[in-house]
Amino acid sequence: xxxxxxPSVLGTGKWSAGPTVVALVQPEHWTIGVLANNVWSFAGQDxxxxxxxxxMQPFINYxxxxxxYITQLADHHV
Numbered sequence: 717x718x719x720x721x722x723p724s725v726l727g728t729g730k731w732s733a734g735p736t737v738v739a740l741v742q743p744e745h746w747t748i749g750v751l752a753n754n755v756w757s758f759a760g761q762d763x764x765x766x767x768x769x770x771x772m773q774p775f776i777n778y779x780x781x782x783x784x785y786i787t788q789l790a791d792h793h794v
Contacts, residue, residue, distance in 0.1 A: 730760030732767045
């Protein structure tokens with residue numbers, strides 16, 4: 717994450733980095749999986765709180781002909 721918020725109240729004021737992992741299976745016409753990411757701050761304004769942000773986003777979609785698909789997305793931030 718790069719601290720690019722124009723009004724400082726909207727951003728963290730911190731530089732952050734961390735791993736991202738995706739796991740999925742594709743049985744028949746389905747794509748089912750989860751994306752997980754966690755970032756920790758390593759630099760930035762000392763007056764701002766440290767960042768430790770986790771994201772997990774499961775996904776599922778049914779693949780149709782000609783590149784069309786039906787999907788359901790849900791996300792959870794901790």
